Amino acid sequence: MMMKWRGWALATGALAISAMAQAAPPSAAMLSNACAGCHGTNGGSAGPTMPSLAGQSKEAIEIALKKFKSGERPSSIMGRLAKGYSDADITAMSVFFSKQKLHATNQPLDKARIAKGASLQEANCGRCHLEDGKEGKDDTPAMASQWLPYMQMQMADYLSGKRKMPQEMKEKVDPMSKEDLEALLHFYASVK
């Protein structure tokens, strides 16, 4: 058996020594489970202002966490938490959540807006938000079935400049009305 000797000198009880000597470093599941209190079991959120992480791409989560850690992306507590993890930890968590099934939400949505959003998506956003938002190009997050209130809060941050929009997104978003954007978000939220 492989033994890890760190902590040996300071451990006191026999139990503590034996268990520590055998413990493997935190696994992806160990790291990720801790997030589930706020993001739901396996990253499927039940709270409308906290995003589901389940089924997001590894790249999307990884970039988001790194930007939280550096402060580039505004946050309330995510910045404080992300600073507690190494880049390797972040990658491990990103892989863990990317392997989960996309979380289906049930939320009250406006039918007319969904229809309008569907047509706008096709023409404007489809090049990056692939498959009706079920997938994303590179680090583009999956939008399908995401919580509407969460997406509205993020859009507000984009529009106020707090969160920086990627150039391609900015070109599409700038000409759109608030009503258009709202319709788009209803559409994404409706995709199962």
Next chain:
Amino acid sequence: MNPLRRTFLNGFGAAGALSISITTGLLKPWEALAAEWNKSAFEALTMTDALKSVGGAGATESKDIQIKAPDHAENGAAVQLEVTSKIAGTTSLAIFVEKNPRPLIADCEFSNGAEPYIFFRTKMGESSRIRVLARAGGKTYFATKEVSVTSSGC
């Protein structure tokens, strides 16, 4: 003020000058007190220095000094201490927390029927030994007790 106390608190020498200052009006009463408050003892950073400053370096260990304190204090902000000396003729008690940044916590002189007993609460920065020094009949005695402090963070 009794001469033993002088030795205990200040070492020799300071007393005379102090009373002159008061009578000549050079010092206001509280300044006199500040001067009398044993600065070198209370500000000593090590147990050895603090002990020396109160003349307790050569004390004998005694089971007749009782220290009532928790074995395990959950919170170092207020650790309850109750100290009693059963040594006949005890006139003063000095209390130390050995690992505090300033080990000397209190020293107390009893007179006119006061029993050599004191009850108060002290801050403890970490687990430490409590040391109590008693003075009786011109001799010094000591006792110690270990108190572990487990402070939890949030």
Next chain:
Amino acid sequence: MTLDRRSFLKLIGAGAGAAGLPLIGRAAELMPKSGKRVVVIGGGYGGTIAAKYIRMADKSIEVVMIERNDHFVSCPFSNLYIGGILKDLNPLTIKYDKLAANHGVKVVQAEVTAIDAAAKVVTTSKGTVSYDRLIVSPGIDFRLDEIKGYDTAAMEAMPHAWKAGPQTVLLRKQLEAMKDGGTVVITVPLAPYRCPPGPYERACMVAHYLKQSKPKSKVVMLDANPDITSKGGLFKKGWKDNYASIIDYRPAKKVTEVDAKAMAVMIEGIEEVKGDVINIIPPQRAGQIAVAAGLVGDDKNWCPVNPTTFESTKQAGIHVIGDACVAGAMPKSGYSANSEAKICATNVVALLNGKETTELSGINTCYSYITDKDAVSVAGVYAVKEGKIIAVPNSGGVSPADFSATKIEAIYAESWLKNILTEMST
């Protein structure tokens, strides 16, 4: 050790003679065990999650969760009910039916009366249940001997409301019945106690209610601690901005005695403070069953555990999580209990399967409301270093001191509650 016959009889409670022996035996076995079984005591923030995550990790392990109530009421957010922001406790209440159905956790509603660590048997009011590993998540009980006069009768006059449920409702009713111009006294024990920022959030919520409905009233807070235990700067600002004329905070004031008839508390048995509504938050320790089972440490109050597996250092095969355990830097909070439960579950599964255990990685997040629309938070990431659970350096911390995020944090806090209760109940 050998026992002579007489001491043996005395030990098992037999009186007259050996004739009584066969009848005495232990209570009937409630559910015979076939394969590997984990028993979880307590269906709160820790117990539900431990039960669920063991089943998620290994369906071959049978999990029996024993809880005395058929439902659970969350302490987090119960201050909002006391402040009149929540109209009832329904949003804070969970049941266990979905946890049982979705994950095959066997939920037994019974009172645990004893734990036999050597025989690996738990005795409940309904019969015995044997286990291979036991997880104890009993929450807290009160050290009533440290407040003279605070007995079960006094609790009706001066509620603690520190276990959510009828006591929470009682405190709210007393506030509603109080005349304008009255004084509400809230007493805080020396740390450690369940939910470090909880008493100060409660002061905010009570003051919020008084400000709206009984503006001539006051809150006197008698805190045994020398200063606010958690989020100190934020609470001080919150009080100054919103409740400067209402909250009178008095630190280092330890209440040692109460007089329920006179509606008075005594500080150190010397200084009397009277109130129209008095909320006594008593000193605490691990839940009674943990004390009875010999799981508490030298301090006689809290349960020391291995920082990887949360296995008791007092009794092999028994793990302690949540408020009852000593988890180093992880505070006694609902989210910590949730995080500890998962760490414990992962390692209990490993131990039962003879696999390598995994080192801890934990989180705490905790929101406190200042007003109905403002909340502040504290967050932390935890790891093990040199055998101790520590906060990862340069991470975690509290909300911005300028209150620039309080509105948005109040919004996030609601989702926090929704998610954590959903995790426990589905």
Next chain:
Amino acid sequence: MAEAIKIRATLQGDVADVKALMNHVMETGLRQDPASGKVVPAHFIQQVIATFNGKTVLDTRWGPSVSKNPILGFRVKGARAGDKVVIKTTDNKGETLNGEATVA
């Protein structure tokens, strides 16, 4: 200014058991203010003198480690009901606190 010292003196046989409660910050001078990052200046009681009917029974000197809002207990033999207890404290800034009670 903090309120006066609160005292309770109870007779047990011929011994008066005295407990006193004082309002004082007992600032060590070693603590950093978390908001400003500056060291909070020392402010603590240095001397407590207790008298029974005018005679000094206890003269105690304190360092800054005595807990905030201190409690002090002591015992005086040969006391009688009605004896007047006076306690006076002086801190490192020269500020004083006073309290008195009657043995009961």
